[in-house]
Amino acid sequence: MIDLAPSSTSSETELSHRLLESMVRIRMIEEAIAERYSAQQMRCPVHLSIGQEAASAGVCAALRHTDQAMSGHRSHAHYLAKGGNLRAMIAELYGRETGCCKGRGGSMHLVDVDAGFVGAVPIVGSTIPIATGLAFADRLLRRDRVTVAFLGEAATEEGVFHESANFASLHQLPIVYVCENNLYSVYSPLEVRQPAHREVFEVAAGHGIRSRQIDGNDPLAVYHLMKESVAYARSGEGPVFLELKTYRWREHCGPGFDNHIGYRTEAEYQAWRERDAVASTERRLRDAGAYDEERIDRHREHVEGEIIEAFAAAQRAPFPAGSTLMNHVYSEGSHP
Amino acid sequence: MIDLAPSSTSSETELSHRLLESMVRIRMIEEAIAERYSAQQMRCPVHLSIGQEAASAGVCAALRHTDQAMSGHRSHAHYLAKGGNLRAMIAELYGRETGCCKGRGGSMHLVDVDAGFVGAVPIVGSTIPIATGLAFADRLLRRDRVTVAFLGEAATEEGVFHESANFASLHQLPIVYVCENNLYSVYSPLEVRQPAHREVFEVAAGHGIRSRQIDGNDPLAVYHLMKESVAYARSGEGPVFLELKTYRWREHCGPGFDNHIGYRTEAEYQAWRERDAVASTERRLRDAGAYDEERIDRHREHVEGEIIEAFAAAQRAPFPAGSTLMNHVYSEGSHP
Amino acid sequence: MSRELTYADAIRDGFAVAMERDPRVLLMGLGVPDPKGFFGTTVGLQQQFGTERVMDMPCAENGMTGVVLGAALNGLRPVINHQRLDFALLAMDPVCTQAAKWNYMFGGATKMPVVFRMILGRGWGQGPQHSQCLHSWFAHIPGLKVVMPTTPYDAKGLLIASIEDDNPVVFIEHRWLHHIKGEVPEGHYTVPIGPARLARAGTDVTIVAFSYMVLEALEAAQRLDSLGVSAEVIDARGLRPLDREAIAASVQKTGRLVVADTGWGTAGMSAEVIAVASETSFRSLKSAPRRVCFPECPTPTGPSLAAEFYPRSGHIVAAVRETLDWAPEPSDWLMPAGIELDKPNPAFTGPF
């Protein structure tokens, strides 16, 4: 895993390269999943983040390793950016015993507690209060830690988002709600779900929470805003809500493209492709004469190796034995 | 029942008298309940609105008879102000067959469909989306009707309030959310439930809803703001949220006073007693030399008669027979 | 006129018929007008009936369920659609504390004609949070009606009956029934809510099955045939009211009972059926009744564990052996060769 925490002396150039590396890694892994999905061996729904990598990369680069994060159904990128174990994730998609959930969770239930990725679940909104509870415990136990709750814009429609925001605002909890607004919930556009006359981040602001909206495809901007937000939350000033405007390239669930089925236009898709964060970060660096092509090429090679290795290991790994079906229903032993 | 809809020519003086009559009637009925409660014959929880009458009076005076309203656990005043049948309400408190729910509901479940009071339930927040659905149906069916959802400030903490507000804002529904902020939820003050750095009405504003805060103990001001709000909602411009600041004089549930038990101060209570809407409306009229004392005295007498009659009728009325226990589980007959 | 339709098409047809007959019928739900037509069950309905009657909604199950209750009070007949039953858990208050009780607690003053449609997920990694079969919860609540049709014919007929009922009805489909084909008449007809369906007559043992498990029960009945056992299969398509008479009559005829449910056993419908049989037909029972249910753990996601998790026809056969006091036969539980157990049918490709 690449260490994304920039040293305090790192220049913008160094930072850009690190963010680029993070995004490229996520993209390559997601594309590898997409490619191999049709073999029908990853037998679970997958929700890819291709097109949205700048959010995860920028947000997690501003976190400490000890900080925590939670997510929903579309969590691969969050898990990876937070430092979740790649092999355990791929094995989990293949339903193997070596998966991060021992084959019991699948793509929609990633977890890597050691990396501070405390869990993801596919019920929209359900991890928002749980993440709020992580921050609440940290506050009570006087821990120096910030929690990130990743969510989609549809999750802000669930009442539980508001209940969580109110509680976080009331207790000034060290949490940052990171909302990737990709304009859709499955096939449903924002306009059938939220009023056009107000922005997503304004709803959060109503709770007395510091709220900001930003281009979610600009990793540097995301990073800087997040850095400031984390510092704010960490210092005890209260929670922050960030709306990152972005776009998912592929279908909601599964490996393919689906612009042809009619819920969104090819033109809209193309306009967002133009705003590809990987390409634009490269371009920005190149234009400034600062692009270290060799470094990124080496990185790509490295990730390619990681990917081949992770998929191979997953496919070699055993399935959990049927006899273990009833394991882990309860945590063994009780306290004390 | 007194007709509260002011004729278009009615002066402020006339209006003030009508509002005063409405408040006096509610107060007298609630006090009659409180007085008789200790006889232990109204065998259900009762949540009295004494001290908060200006809200119901002002709000309902701005409605048409055909408009609709819903409420929660503290609904007597709303039911009465909307024109709900007094005898049916008192009989319901006594658990009689002649009650508005045939003895199946009690104080927390008032209903008078003919008066446009479509129901009240004691699960905090639960009627908010239902009222929103009333308005939604009216909109779809092109009916010229406005719905009022009465709620306490604690109900704005429930996620379902936000889900409803978002939907109403999205579809510009003809609904007015009337929130009586009496500073407490049972014994819990606002500061343990909502952040001090934002007001209740601001949360609603976050949904892109027209939101206003006002002195809930000033019936005239409530009436005028409500009049304007109803016109706005009726014209299709969208929902409105009103926060009426007020105070409950007696205990949360039951007939007594409970300032001595320690969750609020006697001083706070006394300060709000000074702001009694009945007394101040009288005073205002008197100061302007416009108070029709005889009219109000006559009104008091009339209401006293109504009350005596309603309680007597309730106590005379039969209890529902045990053999009817299973009636009404399902609505008879299906469509078409 | 009758024709072969899939279950999904039968649902679609049921909606179209109900909506055509009654302009007050309204469909709401996340993705109801989506291009894939909600697993094919709503295809073309928005085009036919307009955006006001076939509508998407915010991702807010609790609030939106309350909204349809209000809409029903004011004269509409809404159907709220959930792609998974799990999502409806956010709406237990409006479904069970509100809708189920309003008619009673207001002494008949209000009416709530509303259908809560929920789909049970299964297979292809649906896992712990997309496959909960909690139909028994709803069956536990007086004031609700609950149905789980198995055949395309019943799907359409019960859907129309549910929409036309003046009470709240929970209408539950199993995802693995959507591709099943069967005879479905055109136009309007209803199947009454309550009565069970005799899916197969028999004399030696009664198998009461719910939803998808009716298919497994029928397969089991065939296997039992070759063992010389005549199994009667009852499709308990109505959970509330439950057809106690049909259960009693069958058990009184066969003397043996196996219940196959697509859900957990503890305090579930399988327990209820055994309780009903014990209460009504104790003297007829020749042996201990048996249940075939989910193991008492959450649904695992991976295919190896999911295959172990879901009960199959073989489990029913094995349970019948027990009711006959026959020795267990390990081959009953053999995984069927060539069938991928996390796919509803061979043509399926993931993801869901």
Next chain:
Amino acid sequence: MSRELTYADAIRDGFAVAMERDPRVLLMGLGVPDPKGFFGTTVGLQQQFGTERVMDMPCAENGMTGVVLGAALNGLRPVINHQRLDFALLAMDPVCTQAAKWNYMFGGATKMPVVFRMILGRGWGQGPQHSQCLHSWFAHIPGLKVVMPTTPYDAKGLLIASIEDDNPVVFIEHRWLHHIKGEVPEGHYTVPIGPARLARAGTDVTIVAFSYMVLEALEAAQRLDSLGVSAEVIDARGLRPLDREAIAASVQKTGRLVVADTGWGTAGMSAEVIAVASETSFRSLKSAPRRVCFPECPTPTGPSLAAEFYPRSGHIVAAVRETLDWAPEPSDWLMPAGIELDKPNPAFTGPF
């Protein structure tokens, strides 16, 4: 040392002991620090343990339940308190879809030591929305543990055991038990989650009862004594896991079974107990088992209907008669003279 405490005081004592032993234990809930002490069960705890460990919360059951799950993940041991079970219906997702499944679905990577405390309302017009007894719903869900203590001793012991358990536990109290007195030792002790309690030994019929109905069952057993019938009463204080062995052993001894539940029958715990007895002890059963449950309607509010609604000891006696094939005796159902059926005890005055 042991002394007589009320059930409410036993709960309070259990909290104090658990909180003193473990600084991670935290109480949260609407009104937990209220001046009346949450029906007397939390009196003085905030003074003793501070505002950070005994805290009020916003009126937001769904979100706050999620919050305590997160707090548990990060090392606390929270108890979330609901004055009525009905309010917890807003939190079915975090309780049943999240807490119950996290340990399993993450392969043991996460632990959720949390107690969901819920009180069943009854009497004085609690009515349809403040008296729902939905313990069976929770018992239906693998991954949860569910207890319903009846005695003060068990209330304290099971509360401490629930708090010290590393799994989510649903702890359910009946409002009419709070004033009951019994021996309660001082200091720390636990009652294991699962095993039933033999409330009364007998030989002729087994009465399995839940929560408050144990008291009615004991009264019924006394009345049966005078009829020459020796009733064994089992207090099924553990619903999940359910003590199948205790039920089987008793039924195998007595041969007759009546189940008395404080809730609805259909797909409820009463059905489960009958199913367990039928599965495990079919050959021992001498007659059809019987259930004594709520009638299948919402709880009415008014006293005349509520009196009709709630089953009493007489209903249990009548059910036992049926298991003995005795003729029905109308006097069984007589309303007890001088007792106001909507009050938990004669000293009570309304409102709740």
